[in-house]
Amino acid sequence: MISTHEDTIAGIATAPGEAGIAIIRISGNLALPVAAKIFRAKNDQPFQQIKNRVLTFGWIENRGSSLDEVLLCIMRKPHSFTAEDVVEIHCHGGIYLTQVILKLILDAGARLAGPGEFTQRAFLNGRIDLTQAEATNDIIRARSLLELDLVVNQLKGKLFQRIAAIKEQVAWVLALVNADIDFPEEDQVFAHRETVTEKLKMAKTALIRLIGSAETGMKIREGYKIVLTGKPNVGKSSILNGLLEESRAIVNQLPGTTRDTIEESCTIGGIPASLIDTAGIHTTTDTVEQEGISRALAAVEKADLVLWVIDMVNPSFENRLGERLDLSDIPMIMVLNKSDLFGPGPFSVPGELSTCRRITMSALLEKDIERLRTEIYQQISGQNQRLTEETMLTNLRQQKAAETALVFLNNATDSLEQGFGQELLAVDLAQTLQALGEIVGETTPDDMLNQIFSQFCIGK
Ligand SMILES: Nc1nc2c(ncn2[C@@H]2O[C@H](COP(=O)(O)OP(=O)(O)OP(=O)(O)O)[C@@H](O)[C@H]2O)c(=O)[nH]1
Ligand SMILES: [Mg+2]
Incomplete structure (x- = not known):
């Protein structure tokens, strides 16, 4: 996808559709x-005199006739997003109008930008590293405050710094090892075994911790899967609707109302989640219900958290679902529902389940739904102590590269322990650095870069 760096690219940076304004961006020499060919300032100020980063009011002109009243902003290199000369035109947000202005720009000598090409230039020109480039894309897609916080820190370069700190330790050891290799005749030993071992141990601890953040980082981006399960008619759909604050699923007094799984995104105490309502689990000969139940079981298998709903008036504590699933093996909250119908007496839970996290509630009461939200939040944040860490690995690409780095770092420490030659150690350390460099884009192969940027939108 990357063309020469020499040509000038243009694209519509705002989403397609009718809107108050749209922004068209041009970048390059x-x-x-x-x-200048298509813009005339209202005060007839010559184009070259337009100040940097100041909005200038004027017209887009096409062969002497005015097309649109716009604001134009010039960001001269290197102080722009791409580190190249950039011009932004803020025009009215008509679908046709933006296309006409874009065509004028292309006719005047620019070329249509490919997906993510502006960000790719920012990366190639050294303005941002690869994790920051990925963050510029993720910030657009963020669905919760937690995700936004994480991505903004990545955009600020904090993940880059965390990786740079590990690289620095490895690079320091490699420099010493290389000195020993290069000057064998010297009396002096540069890479003292204890210091080198200590440094690599520190790098390893930091790398293992970084890799450990990937699961939480990716969950924050994808959303925690929370699945409602239980017998028919226990109030699963009522709880889903309560948590979503909308009547999403049909609720009915007849058992077997929900037949297919229903999935909706939401946030719970700022944690991004996918709430999944499912068909009630029971034995049936109805083939449609059977299919619904097998989908319900599949959803439970993939769940990060299960809400096991039990009707307090007609309780059943059968915790084996289907043949394979045992609810007591899955992170779960037991939801004792319909407390409003139960009355004041004590309610007992079988001994073997008495240690389960549980909540007694009525799906009809807003305050109980709020208590359930708090319970869910506590369960998820208790499971993931790292939820509020400043930086995490946030995608599979970063995780794989970090894991590769750890394999080489382990090889290096093994070589050291077993007293293998310095050359072998140097190779492993260099490969560790190579893999770490891939995360931030220093050593990432071109085809992988192209693949990353092709997932961006046009104009980004
Ligand atoms: N009084 C009372 N009624 C409830 C409560 N929760 C649900 N219900 C009622 O119980 C019935 C079943 O509720 P649903 O939410 O459809 O139950 P479900 O578990 O989704 O049922 P299926 O989809 O058939 O498996 C409806 O009439 C609800 O209004 C509750 O806490 N208190
Ligand atoms: Mg239902």
């Missing part, structure tokens, strides 16, 4: 001359 010809950005200013291209814009």
Whole structure:
């Protein structure tokens, strides 16, 4: 996808559709001359005199006639997103209008930008590292405050710094090992075994911790899967609707109302989640219900948290679902529902389940739904102590590269322990650095870079 760095690219940076304004972005050596051909300032100020990063009011002109009243902003290199000359035109947000202005820009000498090409240039010009480039894309897709916080820290370069700190330790050891290899005749030993071992141990601890953050980082981006399960008619759909604050699933007094799984995104105390309502589990000869139940079981298998709903008036504590699933093996909250119908007497839970986390509630009461939210939040944050860490690995690509780095680092420490030659140690350390460099884009192969940026939107 990457073309030469020389040409000038243009794209519509805002989402397609009718809107108050749209922004068209031009980047490259010809950005200013291209814009000068189609823009006339209201006060007839010559284009070259337009100040940096100041909005200038004017017209987009096409062969002497005015097309749209716009604001134009020039960001001369290197102080722009791409580190190239950039011009932004803020025009009215008509679908047709933006296309016409874009065509004028292309006719004036720019070329249509590919997906993510602006960000790719920012990366290639050294303005941002690969984790920051990924963050610029993720920030657009963020669905919760927690995700936003994580991605903003990544955008600020905090993940880059965390990786740089590990690289620094490894690079320091490699430099000493290389000195010993290069100057064998010297009396002096550069890479003292104890210091080197200590440094690599520190790097390893930091790397293991970083890899450990990936699971939480990716969950924050994907959302925690919370599945409602239980017998028919216990109030699963009522609870789903309560948590979503909308009547999403049909609720009915007849058992067997929900037949298919229903999935909706939401946040619970700022944690992004996918809530999944399922068909009630029971033995049936109805083939449609059977299919619904097998989908319910599949959802429970993939759940990060199960809400096992039990009707207090007609309780059943059968915790084996189907043949394979045992609810007591899955992170779970037992939800004792319909407390409003139960009355004041004591309610007993079988001894073997008495240690389960549980809540007694009525799906009809808003305050109980709120208590359930708190319970869910506590369960998830208790499971994931690292939920509020400043930086985490946030995608599979980063995780794989970090794991590769750890394999080489382990090889290096093994070589050291077993007293293998310095050359072998140097190779393993260099490969550790190579893998760490891949996370931040220093050593990432071109085809992988192309693949990453092709997932971005046009104009980003
Ligand atoms: N009084 C009372 N009624 C409830 C409560 N929760 C649910 N119900 C009622 O119980 C019936 C079944 O509720 P649903 O939410 O459809 O139950 P479900 O578990 O989704 O049922 P299926 O989809 O058939 O498996 C409806 O009439 C609800 O209004 C509750 O806490 N208190
Ligand atoms: Mg239901």
